Amino acid sequence: MTASTSHRLTAAPATHGGRRGGRLTLRCAVPGSSLAxxxxxxxxxGCERDLAVxxxxxxxxxxxVFEDGFGPGVQFSAFGGSKVDALDIEHDEVYRGxxxxxxxxxxxxxxxxxxxxxxxxxxxxxxxxxxxxxTFWAKASTAATVNTIGIGNDNSGNSRYPATVxxxxxxxxxxxxxxxxxxxxxxxxxxxxxxxxxxxxYPVGYDIFxxxxxxxxxxxxxxxxxxxxxxxxxxxxxxxxxxxxxxxTFDVGGRDQTVLAAPAYFTFTSxxxxxxxxxxxxxxxxxxxxxxxxxxxxxxxxxxxxxxxxVTAPPTGAPPTPRHSAGDVISLFSDAYDDVVVDTWxxxxxxxxxxxxxxxxxxxxxxxNLAYAGIEFTSQPIDASSMTDLHVDLWTNDPSAFRIxxxxxxxxxxxxxxxxxxxxxxxxxxxxxxxxxxxxxxxDIPLSAFTGLVSRGSLAQMIISGASPTVYLDNIYFFSTTPxxxxxxTEAAPTPTHAEANVVSLFSDAYTDAAVDTWxxxxxxxxxxxxxxxxxxxxRYTNLVFAGIEFTSATIDAGEMTHFHMxxxxxxxxxxxxxxxxxxxxxxxxxxxxxxxxxxxxLTLNAMFEPPLxxxxxxxxxxxxxxxxxxTTRGHLAQMIISGDPNTVFIDNVYLHR
Numbered sequence: 001m002t003a004s005t006s007h008r009l010t011a012a013p014a015t016h017g018g019r020r021g022g023r024l025t026l027r028c029a030v031p032g033s034s035l036a037x038x039x040x041x042x043x044x045x046g047c048e049r050d051l052a053v054x055x056x057x058x059x060x061x062x063x064x065v066f067e068d069g070f071g072p073g074v075q076f077s078a079f080g081g082s083k084v085d086a087l088d089i090e091h092d093e094v095y096r097g098x099x100x101x102x103x104x105x106x107x108x109x110x111x112x113x114x115x116x117x118x119x120x121x122x123x124x125x126x127x128x129x130x131x132x133x134x135t136f137w138a139k140a141s142t143a144a145t146v147n148t149i150g151i152g153n154d155n156s157g158n159s160r161y162p163a164t165v166x167x168x169x170x171x172x173x174x175x176x177x178x179x180x181x182x183x184x185x186x187x188x189x190x191x192x193x194x195x196x197x198x199x200x201x202y203p204v205g206y207d208i209f210x211x212x213x214x215x216x217x218x219x220x221x222x223x224x225x226x227x228x229x230x231x232x233x234x235x236x237x238x239x240x241x242x243x244x245x246x247x248x249t250f251d252v253g254g255r256d257q258t259v260l261a262a263p264a265y266f267t268f269t270s271x272x273x274x275x276x277x278x279x280x281x282x283x284x285x286x287x288x289x290x291x292x293x294x295x296x297x298x299x300x301x302x303x304x305x306x307x308x309x310x311v312t313a314p315p316t317g318a319p320p321t322p323r324h325s326a327g328d329v330i331s332l333f334s335d336a337y338d339d340v341v342v343d344t345w346x347x348x349x350x351x352x353x354x355x356x357x358x359x360x361x362x363x364x365x366x367x368x369n370l371a372y373a374g375i376e377f378t379s380q381p382i383d384a385s386s387m388t389d390l391h392v393d394l395w396t397n398d399p400s401a402f403r404i405x406x407x408x409x410x411x412x413x414x415x416x417x418x419x420x421x422x423x424x425x426x427x428x429x430x431x432x433x434x435x436x437x438x439x440x441x442x443x444d445i446p447l448s449a450f451t452g453l454v455s456r457g458s459l460a461q462m463i464i465s466g467a468s469p470t471v472y473l474d475n476i477y478f479f480s481t482t483p484x485x486x487x488x489x490t491e492a493a494p495t496p497t498h499a500e501a502n503v504v505s506l507f508s509d510a511y512t513d514a515a516v517d518t519w520x521x522x523x524x525x526x527x528x529x530x531x532x533x534x535x536x537x538x539x540r541y542t543n544l545v546f547a548g549i550e551f552t553s554a555t556i557d558a559g560e561m562t563h564f565h566m567x568x569x570x571x572x573x574x575x576x577x578x579x580x581x582x583x584x585x586x587x588x589x590x591x592x593x594x595x596x597x598x599x600x601x602x603l604t605l606n607a608m609f610e611p612p613l614x615x616x617x618x619x620x621x622x623x624x625x626x627x628x629x630x631x632t633t634r635g636h637l638a639q640m641i642i643s644g645d646p647n648t649v650f651i652d653n654v655y656l657h658r
Contacts, residue, residue: 059125059188059189060072061130061131062126063215065136065194065214065215066101066211066212066214067097067211068097068099069099071122071193071214072122072124073123074121075123076119077118077155079115079118079119079197081114082116082118083110084112084113085104086104086113086117087116088101088103090102090209094209095209095211095212096212097211100211102207103196103209104205105144105198105207107203107204107205108199108200108203115147115199115200116196116208117195117198118195118197119154119155119192119193120193120195122190125189126191127190128181128188128190128215129184129188130217131187131215131216131217132216132217132221133178133215133252134150134179134194134214135212136176137174137176137210137212138175138209139170139172139173139175139208140170140172140207140208140209141207142172142206143170144169144170144198144200145170145201146196146197147198148165148166149168149195150165150179150195150259150260151163151164151179151187151194151195152190152195153192154192155192159192159262160262161187161192162192162195162261163179164179165257165259165260178218178221178252178257179259180248180250180252180259182226182265183265218253220252221251223250224248224250224298224299225248225250225301225304226247226296226303227245227247227248227305228243228246228296228303228306229243230305230307231307232308233307234311234400234467235309235310235397235469236286236312236313236470237288237311237313237314238314239311240283240284240285241309242282243282243284243294243296245305246260246282246303247259248261248298263281264281266296266303267280267297267298268280268282269294269296270293270294271293273287275287276294276309286309287311289312289313292309293307294307312397312437314472317359318361318362318364318440319440319442320393320442322334322336322477324477328480328482329478329479330384332375332477333473333474333475334474334475334476335363336475340380341377341379341380342375342377343376343377343379344374345365346367346373346374347374347375350373350374351372351373353367353369353370354366354368355368359472364474365473366471367464367473368469368470369469370466370471371465371469373463374461375462377459377461378414378461381408381409381413382478383457383458384447384456384457384478385457386482387480388448389446389480389481390404390445390476390477391445391475391476391477392445392473393442393473393474393475394440394443394471394473395438395439395440396441396468396470396471396472397438397470398467399428399429399436399437399468400428400429401426402426402427402428402435402464402465402468403424403425403464403465403466404424404427406453406459406462407421407460408420408454408455408458409460411455411457421455422453422461423451425445425449425450427443427445433445440474485571486571488650489533489534489538489569489650490533491533491618492533493536493538493569493653494567494618496511496565496655500512504657506656507655508653509536509537511655514554514556516549516551517552517553518548518550519539519547519549520541520547520549521547521548521550524545524547524548525543525544525547526541526543526544526545527541527544533650533652539651540649540650541648541649542647542648544642544647544649546641547642548639548641549642551639552639555587555637555638556637556638557635558637558656559635560658561657562624562625562657562658563622563624564584564628564656565620565621565623565655566582566620566653566654567618567619568605568613568621568649568650568651569616569618569619569649569652570613570616570646570648570650571648572615572646572648572649574606574614577606578607580604580646581602581643581644583601583602583639583642583643584600584631584637584639585637585638586598586600586631586636587636587637588636589635591636599630599631601628601631603623603628605621605644
């Protein structure tokens, strides 16, 4: 129920007799101003005044808001979203006299407004310092509890001294009520006289009635017990906070009555005004790093509660440089890696502001006014199936709660459809990993902690929220902790078991090798060297695009051989579409390159081949020559050419056998 001005109703002047006299309204031209409306009560003595020595006129200590009619200068302004025609003047249901106020509280589904409410305000400010309460008689057509009753709100948006009672019970009988003034001395120039806001607690609407709405000095309002909300809050230098939970409880005729009072009624004190200062309206300015305690008094009475403010300076240094290998990372935001596409760092539906700033020359995302922020990469969802962890570098002023939610759009890759999954985790000082205020927190969070995130093949959203309205983020990426394969084998390839009589060997410690002219021809693109692996001689190829292995000076007759054998080891990725290729070339009957009788065939070894290409282990290939379908002759084998995506390979036991 907002207090924005929607409609204003000018109240009619009181014309009844019996309790107050009538009044005369005069319009006078005042130099330098528009027409001023002056109200003079009938029955008052005449007076003369020297206009040359006119003093500022005091504000009237007028008591009446409504008493068979509106008090002087009283008008009504409905709250925005309320039923604008809810107010009426009632002549049958009255406490006494001839008229009362009636509010028609609409049913929850009433299209004319969701509730009844507004303020009665005075065109001319009133001096209410001589009173200690707003009093009125009230009843309802059915037992009801009024949401809000109070004073000090004129519906202008600039009211400093609202004071309200929440949950006021009404019966079907006229009863007198009082709303105590938190501190009468603050109300010397008040225009907000009486406010009400009530939504039906039933499926249907009902009526509530008010009569004799006025200000009084009851003298029975004693024992004030003011309080502010006890809080421990964190903020950043340059930020603003507000004291909350300001209220005062009175003994009103032997019964406690709590009034929610605006901070402006209180006087605030900071234990260190250089760290945090407080305005009369309870706005706390964070000035320098440190801790300050905000306390309050209401008049001369100390308020219970205190606000402990810890102020931190913004970060001056960059977070640690990420240590994970780029091949193991999918990065959303980091200088250390190439980032994937992120559609937005603050979605249209979130409640946050984000800006790109530099901290010690390092780009950082700074979020302010953070309630929750949506980070979306929906146009190109991320397949994080092979990732094990989420990394975030976080700077926060309040470590009591920082939340991260990951959302996967499922197999269809779009929001909805019944296959979306998500999970949110909360980090604080006691979580694992823990977070602290005023420092960069390097968070490596296992994706297994997001237990509700049952799939990670189409990650599309990350949603952050937390206790601190200001956070800094850097180095947001997914990574894998699966140990990388070794760069070279640590064990020798399996020892061949074929009888030497059935073998023609090109390279193997187990057999006598045939003559090979070169293991890297002048026309190829590769580097080769002989290395020892566990005492076994191995060929190591690096920077491999294609390599020519030639035995042209003494071609090989493999006509009686049935299989080609090779042991292969690579540290490089071998998942599809990676492939390693082997080509055998026969020079034909003339034994020379060309001549029209050369034949050849190339096989592709990949993850789908049997045995499949693999990373970090020896794979033994024993391939029938029948697989080399284009190699129609084998009497003059002269070349073997290897190529492929693995750029580093180790080769051993290259031979033909039967």
